Amino acid sequence: MPVGELLARTSSRELTEWMAYERVTGPLDMRLRGEINAGIIAATVANANGAKRTAKPGDFLITWFKRKRTVQELWQEVMKANTALGGSIRKPE
Known part of the structure; x- marks a missing residue:
């Protein structure tokens, strides 16, 4: 619109x-929420490469407010x- x-x-x-x-x-627009997808991928890569602790997608998300x-x-x-x-x-x- x-x-x-x-x-x-x-x-x-x-x-x-x-x-x-x-x-x-x-962001409301899911196209702008790419960090969620990136977090999933980053956690998968970290876990596949023997992370010291199990990584979760949330570990890689942007913190909107401190x-x-x-x-x-x-x-x-x-x-x-x-x-x-x-x-x-x-x-x-």
Whole structure:
């Protein structure tokens, strides 16, 4: 889907929520999740070559974040993304 069509069909709020979700879980597009496949291959190669301990695919995956963030930190990132996308905050009535 072209970016223009995506922006026409998706609200700023929904885009911000997806951006926050992706920052926590990693890329949504499985074509970008090649590190999973690479991890499987790397673990297989390591184990076939006599690794000192049994290697697992997870041993070779990218660490997205060094530490867990608090809810407040995640909320701040969501608010920054919302602002960057030109979103606004509506107060409940």
